[in-house]
Amino acid sequence: MINLDLPVVQFTREQEEFRQEVREFLAEEKKKGTFETKCDSWLSGDSPEFSKKLGEKGWIGMTWPKKYGGGERNALDRYILTEELLAAGAPVSAHWFADRQSGPLLLKFGTEEQKEYFLPRIARGDTYFAIGLSEPNSGSDLASLSIRAERTDGGWILNGSKIWSSGAHIAHYMIVLCRTSKLDPNNRHAGLSQFIADLKAPGVTIRPIKFLTGEHHFNEVFFDNVFIPDNRVIGEIGNGWKQGMTELAYERSGPERILSTFPLLEELIRILRENGDYRGMQEAVELLPQLWSMRNMSIGVAKYLDDGVDVNIIAALVKDMGTIFEKNIAEKARLIISRHPSVLSTDIYERFMAQSILHGPGFTLRGGTTEILRGIVAKGVVAG
Amino acid sequence: MSEMLEIILDTTGRMFKDYSTQELLESAEQGEWAEELWQVLAESGILHVGIAEELDGAGGDHIDAYNILRLAGKYAVPLPIAETLIAQWLLAEQGVKPSTVPLSISFENEQEFMIDDLGDRFIVNGKAVYVPWARHAKQLLTLGKLNNESVMVLLPLDKAIIEQGANLASEPRDTVIFENFEITALSCFPVNKNEMVNRVYEMGALARSAKMAGAMEQILELTVFYTNERKQFGRPLHRFQAIQHHLSALTGETVASLAALNFAIHENSTKEIALTKMKLSGAAGKIAEISHQVHGAIGVTHEHTLHHYTRRLWSWRDEFGNERYWGSKLADHLMKNNGETLWEFISAGREANLVYGGEK
Structure with a gap:
């Protein structure tokens, strides 16, 4: 049987003080009008200005070595920072992916030159990365991807496309998982490699794909004979699948899989208290055990990741259950306080509700669909 | 987890597994008392965990104790370990040394025993319902009223009228009645009734949560095993x-559920216990439902072991407060306009605690 217990993390006094520091910073910035709280802000709230501010505070890449512009803080400090940013609905999407997974991937597999070049730029909050996994014809079946690179003098020539690349239109680079040798039907995970593609390079075209709300978050990115120099290969040629999978544990277990719609819940509780609506409050609190236990799980995974423990199965669980919880908030809220949700409303409850409902379908798709995640968990638990 | 705790749990787990067999569970369901296992527990010191050695306890702390209860849940041990431990802890606070006889507890706001002090003897009158294991317990730790004051009292059960009842898992949940019961010596301790009920509910909720968590682990193991074993349409179910x-x-x-429980066991405060009992009580129903669905018809037979665990989940989720009971505690707290946001409440560290109903 797999280990079902996660570590119990109790934050230290210093960590609680750090939490206060982040909170005060956010309250101050909000007061100054730097940002407005929004649901799903880690995907749909980009503000290069705000990212730069976080960079100045040392709050991007804060766990990385100092020589690469990091702060050498531990994973739990970073956890506190990210959950505070999400609870406040701050606009963090510009640098989010680079901080969460591209940077850690480079730290783990990148060359010295790559680390020295990219990490300080990410940490300053002025270089962003997009994720390059999904393709038009391979969604959940990632290994069926068809984008390929051919060997050439001093590098590789990349041809193909990537899709659902959130923020690619503002990102500077994309980490592209592509095929570098012919598909072996008996070992589809072999022959894949990861490259850092410069999104401003000749041959790159970025086409916006409008989200169902009309907003522009994701894109289709075309690579037409794009030259990738040898020094932009990540790790080993042929090891791309394994490397790509390590990204996913970071991608799936963080607080953004629980807190995307938290601003709505916060506002719901505030209104119920203000109205003295005890009955409504009794219904609303039914959401809290799920929130709290998911948070404990997610923090436990952060600790495990820091200790180098394999967390693929638990990370899949956090994502599966956390995103269903995120959707539940809106479903419950709409019955407790009945209003007409609208993104145009001047009332923040109605606006948060609209954001939560309209973004909802994406929660259980992005970063691995619910169906894929459940397969991973089931196979893991059966294999013991 | 400390190394010491790991050793204790390893030994205890094996002991529970060896003794708490299908056969024992069946005979317990028929009303037999598992005396042999109780004696083993008494000798092992498990009944005295969480009581200081100066008081003749076995040392260890509540973390150890709740983890032992989780194991008791995993093997559906048909004995009042939780009730005996809680009673011993409450008595130890009053300086009473622990014994090894089975004890029960009953702390409800709406019920207390009337005790008349006649100088040379006491007369006890009253009734308590849904008392766990009362027919087998030697004494009941409960609330009483003596000279118009609330007291915690340890009542002997050998002369009480016991009306037998049971929860969904056929665990004894009896009615205890005293009618002009005369006794020469009684241990009474003055207490604040509300406070006492709240405390015992917290202990009981955490104990039931720990046992539910154990039962959930067992159910998961049984279900994974079954989906490996059972083939349909030429392939294993899984x-x-x-x-x-x-x-x-x-x-x-x-x-x-475990992520909630482990946290609550470490923090042991009202907020965490409330959230944990809500989480586990909610999960209990889902887990029972899914595991039965996967097991198919064999899982609903008496012959299969699954029902020993699912019936316990269905019972324990309502004991010591269900989701609504504990949700009201959270709602009371959140209704207070003390300038605290929900996020501050959720993310508060160990120094924070729940304020509710003006009692705590």
């Missing part, structure tokens, strides 16, 4: 995607 989704949900609810 190869079907519909079954995989069930397995994933079962694993998820169990892991999330």
Whole structure:
């Protein structure tokens, strides 16, 4: 049987003080009008200005070595920072992916030159990365991807496309998982490699794909004979699948899989208290055990990741259950306080509700669909 | 987890597994008392965990004790370990040394025993319902009224009228009646009634949560085993995607329940206990439902072991407060306009605690 217990993390006094520091910073910035709280802000709230501010505070890449512009803080400090940013609905999407997974991937597999070049730029909050996994014809079946690179003098020539690349239109680079040798039907995970593609390079075209709300978050990115120099290969040629999978544990277990719609819940509780609506409050609190236990799980995974423990199965669980919880908030809220949700409303409850409902379908798709995640968990638990 | 705790749990787990057999569970259900196992527990010191050695306890702390209860849940041990431990802890606070006889507890706001002090003897009158294991327990730790004051009292059960009842898992939940019961010596301790009821509910909720968590682990193991073993349409059940989704949900609810429980055991405060009992009581129903669905018809037979655990989940989720009971505690707290946001409440560290109903 797999280990079902996660570590119990109790934050230290210093960590609680750090939490206060982040909170005060956010309250101050909000007061100054730097940002407005929004649901799903880690995907749909980009503000290069705000990212730069976080960079100045040392709050991007804060766990990385100092020589690469990091702060050498531990994973739990970073956890506190990210959950505070999400609870406040701050606009963090510009640098989010680079901080969460591209940077850690480079730290783990990148060359010295790559680390020295990219990490300080990410940490300053002025270089962003997009994720390059999904393709038009391979969604959940990632290994069926068809984008390929051919060997050439001093590098590789990349041809193909990537899709659902959130923020690619503002990102500077994309980490592209592509095929570098012919598909072996008996070992589809072999022959894949990861490259850092410069999104401003000749041959790159970025086409916006409008989200169902009309907003522009994701894109289709075309690579037409794009030259990738040898020094932009990540790790080993042929090891791309394994490397790509390590990204996913970071991608799936963080607080953004629980807190995307938290601003709505916060506002719901505030209104119920203000109205003295005890009955409504009794219904609303039914959401809290799920929130709290998911948070404990997610923090436990952060600790495990820091200790180098394999967390693929638990990370899949956090994502599966956390995103269903995120959707539940809106479903419950709409019955407790009945209003007409609208993104145009001047009332923040109605606006948060609209954001939560309209973004909802994406929660259980992005970063691995619910169906894929459940397969991973089931196979893991059966294999013991 | 400390190394010491790991050793204790390893030994205890093996002991529970060896003794708490299908046969023992059946005979317990028929009303037999598992005396042999009780004696083993008494000798092992498990009944005195969480009581200081100066008081003749076995040392160890509440973390040890709740983890032992989780194991008791995993093997459906048919004995009042939780009730005896809680009673001993409350008595130890009053300086009473622990014994090894089975004890029960009953602390409800709406029920207390009337005690008349006649100088040379006491007369006890009253009734308590749904008392766990009363027919086998030697004494009942409960609330009484003596000279118009609330007291915690340890009542001998040998002369009490016991009306037998049971929960869904056929665990004894009896009615205890005293009618002009005369006794020469009684241990009474003045207490604040509300405070006492709240405390015992917290202890009981955490104990039931620990036992539910154990039962959930067992159910997950049984279900995974079954989906490996059982073949339909030429392949094992776990190869079907519909079954995989069930397995994933079962694993998820169990892991999330444990993430709640482990935290509450460490923090041991009202907020965490309330959230944990709500989480586990909610998960209990889902886990019972899914595991039965996956097991098919064999799982609903008496012959299969699954029902020993699912029936316990269905019972324990309502004991010592269900989701609504504990949710009201959270709602009371959140209704207070003390300038605290929900996020501050959720993310508060160990120094924070729940304020509710003006009692605490």
